[in-house]
Amino acid sequence: MTVVTLFLYRVLLYFACPWLLAYFFWRSRKDPAYRQRLPERFGFGLKAKQLQPGGIVVHAVSVGEVIAATPLIQQLQQQYPGKSITVTCTTPTGSATIQSRFGNSVQHCYLPLDYPGAIRRFLKALQPELLVILETELWPNLLHSCAKQAVPVVVVNARLSARSAQGYRRFAAISKPLLRNISLLLTQDRASSRRFRALGYTGVLQVSGNLKFELAIPATTSALVTHFQPAFARRLVWVAASTHAGEDEQLLALYPQLKQQFPQLLLFLVPRHPERFDKVAEMVTQAGLSLWRRSRAILAEPSTQPSIDIDIALGDSMGELLVWYQLADLVFIGGSLIPRGGHNPLEAICFAKAVQSGPHIFNFKEAYRQLQQQQAVTLVADSRQLLDNSRLLLADAKARQAQGLRAQAFFLQQQGATARTLRAIQTVTGAQMQLVKQQQGTEIFWFDPAFFEEISTQHFQSDWWLEQQAVIGSSEGRNTAYFVKYQQHKLVLRHYYRGGLVGKILHDQFWLQPVANSRAMQEYQLLSWMREQGLAVPRPVAARYQRSGLIYRADLLIELIPDSKDLAAILLQGGITAEQWCAVGDAIAQLHKLGVYHSDLNCRNIMLDNTGKVWLIDFDKCQRRTAGDWIQANLARLLRSLNKERALHPEFSWQPEHWPLLLQGYNQQLNG
Numbered sequence: 324m325t326v327v328t329l330f331l332y333r334v335l336l337y338f339a340c341p342w343l344l345a346y347f348f349w350r351s352r353k354d355p356a357y358r359q360r361l362p363e364r365f366g367f368g369l370k371a372k373q374l375q376p377g378g379i380v381v382h383a384v385s386v387g388e389v390i391a392a393t394p395l396i397q398q399l400q401q402q403y404p405g406k407s408i409t410v411t412c413t414t415p416t417g418s419a420t421i422q423s424r425f426g427n428s429v430q431h432c433y434l435p436l437d438y439p440g441a442i443r444r445f446l447k448a449l450q451p452e453l454l455v456i457l458e459t460e461l462w463p464n465l466l467h468s469c470a471k472q473a474v475p476v477v478v479v480n481a482r483l484s485a486r487s488a489q490g491y492r493r494f495a496a497i498s499k500p501l502l503r504n505i506s507l508l509l510t511q512d513r514a515s516s517r518r519f520r521a522l523g524y525t526g527v528l529q530v531s532g533n534l535k536f537e538l539a540i541p542a543t544t545s546a547l548v549t550h551f552q553p554a555f556a557r558r559l560v561w562v563a564a565s566t567h568a569g570e571d572e573q574l575l576a577l578y579p580q581l582k583q584q585f586p587q588l589l590l591f592l593v594p595r596h597p598e599r600f601d602k603v604a605e606m607v608t609q610a611g612l613s614l615w616r617r618s619r620a621i622l623a624e625p626s627t628q629p630s631i632d633i634d635i636a637l638g639d640s641m642g643e644l645l646v647w648y649q650l651a652d653l654v655f656i657g658g659s660l661i662p663r664g665g666h667n668p669l670e671a672i673c674f675a676k677a678v679q680s681g682p683h684i685f686n687f688k689e690a691y692r693q694l695q696q697q698q699a700v701t702l703v704a705d706s707r708q709l710l711d712n713s714r715l716l717l718a719d720a721k722a723r724q725a726q727g728l729r730a731q732a733f734f735l736q737q738q739g740a741t742a743r744t745l746r747a748i749q750t751v752t753g754a755q756m757q758l759v760k761q762q763q764g765t766e767i768f769w770f771d772p773a774f775f776e777e778i779s780t781q782h783f784q785s786d787w788w789l790e791q792q793a794v795i796g797s798s799e800g801r802n803t804a805y806f807v808k809y810q811q812h813k814l815v816l817r818h819y820y821r822g823g824l825v826g827k828i829l830h831d832q833f834w835l836q837p838v839a840n841s842r843a844m845q846e847y848q849l850l851s852w853m854r855e856q857g858l859a860v861p862r863p864v865a866a867r868y869q870r871s872g873l874i875y876r877a878d879l880l881i882e883l884i885p886d887s888k889d890l891a892a893i894l895l896q897g898g899i900t901a902e903q904w905c906a907v908g909d910a911i912a913q914l915h916k917l918g919v920y921h922s923d924l925n926c927r928n929i930m931l932d933n934t935g936k937v938w939l940i941d942f943d944k945c946q947r948r949t950a951g952d953w954i955q956a957n958l959a960r961l962l963r964s965l966n967k968e969r970a971l972h973p974e975f976s977w978q979p980e981h982w983p984l985l986l987q988g989y990n991q992q993l994n995g
Contacts, residue, residue: 328500336438336464343436347361347364350598352598353601354596354598356415356418356597357415359415363432363435364435364441365436365438366438366442369448369449374407374430374432374448374449375407375430377406377452378406378409378451379399379403379406379451379455380409380449380451380454380455381411381455382411382455382460383411383417384412384417385416386416387535389410389412389421390424390670391535392457393539394537394741395534395741399455406452407430408430409429409432409449409451410430411433412433412434413434416596419641419642420642437462437463438464439468442462442464446474451474452475452758453752454475454476454477455748456476456478457534458478458479458480459478463497466504470504471839472837472840473840473845474839476504476506476507477748477752478505478508479509479531479534479744479748480531480534482510482512482515482533482689483510484688485518486685488518488521492522495522495523498522502519502523505526506527507752508527509528509530509743510529510530511532512530512533512689516530523949525949525950526918529743531740531743532738532739532743533690533737534740535690536669536673536734536740538673541642544643548646551628551646552650553628554629558589559585559652559717560591560647560653561581561590561591561653561654561717562653562671563590563592564648564654564656564666565593565657565658565666566592566595566658567596567657567661567663568602568661569661570661570681571603574592575612577709577710578590578635581710581717589629589633591636591637591651592635593637593638593647594639595657597641600616604639613632613633615636615637616636616639617637617638617639618637644670645670648671648674652677653679653717654671654676654677654679655679655709656671656678656679656680658686659683659684660681660682660683660705661681662683663683664685665681665683665684665685665686667687667690668680668687669690669734672733673734674731675728675730677723677726677727679701679703679713679716680700680701680702680703681703681704682703682704697729697730698726699726699730699733700726750855757771758771758851765869765871766868767867769844769847770865771862771865774809774812774865775865778865780867783878785803793807793808793809794807795808795813798815804818812882813882814864814880814882814883819842819843819876819877819943831876832875832876838868841868841877843867843868843878843879846866846879846942847866847879849919849946850863850942851863852947857913858913858919859936859938860942861883866879867879884932884938884940887933887938888931890926891964891968894975895968895972895976899976902935903931904981904984904985905987906935906936906988907937908984908985908986908988908989908990909937909992910938911924911957911985912988912992912993913992915954916992916993917947918950919946921939921957922943923941923960924958924960924961925960925964926961926964926965928940928941
């Protein structure tokens with residue numbers, strides 16, 4: 324995101340602040356939870372919660388996303404037992420669901436509104452090593468700040484409809500740079516992947532499936548099902564889930580007509596929003612129907628059940644919808660008789676329930692399309708058709724069962740998204756998550772525990788290595804890098820220096836930056852990421868950041884590439900084969916396909932080992948970028964370096980006819 328675009332976005336946010344506050348207070352009239360913890364929505368009060376910094380933050384907007392994320396969060400807890408997991412949301416119902424499902428096993432707070440200060444306070448308090456966002460909850464300041472602090476962002480279970488993609492294209496000045504800050508994007512389906520690519524996303528993108536097909540049923544559910552089973556077994560139960568204003572009225576109007584044909588019918592209403600519970604209860608009594616409220620039953624006596632003569636049951640408790648689904652004979656999914664886009668049908672079909680929905684299903688269009696193909700869902704155009712279909716299905720238990728079993732079979736076939744998502748996260752962020760961070764006074768160290776159990780200043784001082792008689796060589800050039808032996812490993816120690824005229828004055832001093840943005844740490848992270856993608860680059864093993872007033876110094880330790888020489892040295896001693904020129908082009912193309920800009924791509928930063936494998940080195944000041952003119956500029960820089968060496972050294976084995984061979988390998992990889 325350009326500086327100007329980000330500035331304008333922030334200005335609009337500040338202008339919108341009074342309206343946002345008014346919205347929270349308006350919602351709080353019916354649901355006081357919306358005015359509670361309000362400072363948390365601006366990033367205040369997080370220190371008082373004593374949140375453990377580091378670890379993984381998982382953002383799930385509300386109830387549906389929390390339910391979908393539950394199996395993934397449980398897997399992350401098992402995979403990274405030593406790291407804290409913080410689950411955030413933006414709604415009180417989402418917060419209640421997090422607390423009921425996870426208790427104290429995770430940390431919890433609201434994700435602040437997308438104001439720069441709020442996001443800064445949030446990231447400072449949590450200092451996450453990884454941010455996992457469910458679906459497409461993409462906020463510019465959040466993603467910009469994560470990129471600035473080198474926090475990898477993974478978007479999982481992403482879905483992008485054609486309608487949403489059109490909106491993103493309309494605001495391409497914001498959306499295109501926004502997508503650049505995402506390290507890994509996992510979509511529910513191929514159509515979403517194509518739309519994200521069309522919007523300009525160039526990072527790692529995979530289709531991992533829909534997490535909502537992997538339902539984690541809370542342990543308390545089975546006990547409640549057993550408890551209510553006797554009372555519900557005597558009734559014909561029609562559950563209307565996640566209903567909205569305008570739908571409850573229609574359903575209550577249909578109930579007396581169905582009651583005439585099915586005297587044992589119980590309509591179980593579960594409104595989407597808690598603030599509507601009392602309103603719906605009032606509508607029931609005004610219609611002259613008898614009412615049982617789950618919340619009143621809990622307060623009076625938890626074992627209270629609806630009697631045989633109750634017309635309407637109101638599910639006005641949190642986190643129990645899965646109980647009512649299991650006890651249902653027929654399920655209607657709300658938000659669909661009115662233009663709200665519908666809600667998730669998958670939680671019902673996993674219990675082999677016959678499901679109905681209205682025509683407005685654009686929020687879950689793909690899921691409904693697939694269910695329709697399997698004849699595993701009923702879509703109705705209006706309340707009249709809903710009445711007719713309900714009469715048919717309530718009268719025919721075998722038809723309900725057959726539809727439910729088809730739906731359940733489809734549900735089971737789609738599973739595996741959690742495992743695929745976890746594997747993708749491990750692949751992209753594996754090295755980052757294994758990184759150990761350590762601070763000693765003004766020094767901060769990052770290191771790979773596979774190389775060092777602990778680390779200190781001396782590991783970054785050439786004099787110490789000389790005292791240990793562990794220096795096995797050094798590089799030639801403007802600034803010396805030392806080759807050292809550490810246990811069974813051979814490493815390269817490199818101190819960072821400034822270049823140009825400024826370098827003659829400041830030498831090795833850089834203006835103060837956040838640790839993650841320092842030269843050494845950025846190169847460490849980039850190398851780790853590239854190795855995870857399968858690129859042949861050196862393995863980083865440790866980095867140091869040393870603060871002194873308003874400046875910092877930095878060092879990096881990387882693994883030495885064994886039995887290798889740079890391309891310039893090889894060409895001074897003799898030529899390479901046509902196959903090797905192609906291999907050089909292939910290696911550069913792999914780099915460019917992943918959007919990595921090499922700031923100094925020249926023939927001295929290309930290595931060949933004794934097997935002929937091509938390695939790329941020296942990624943100082945390099946970065947990931949969206950495809951652009953820099954790609955050809957990279958190639959042009961390499962060509963200039965070859966021509967320069969040839970002009971300086973007549974014996975240099977480089978001829979213009981070698982360049983097409985390099986481009987041949989480059990294009991084959993790029994188009995392969």
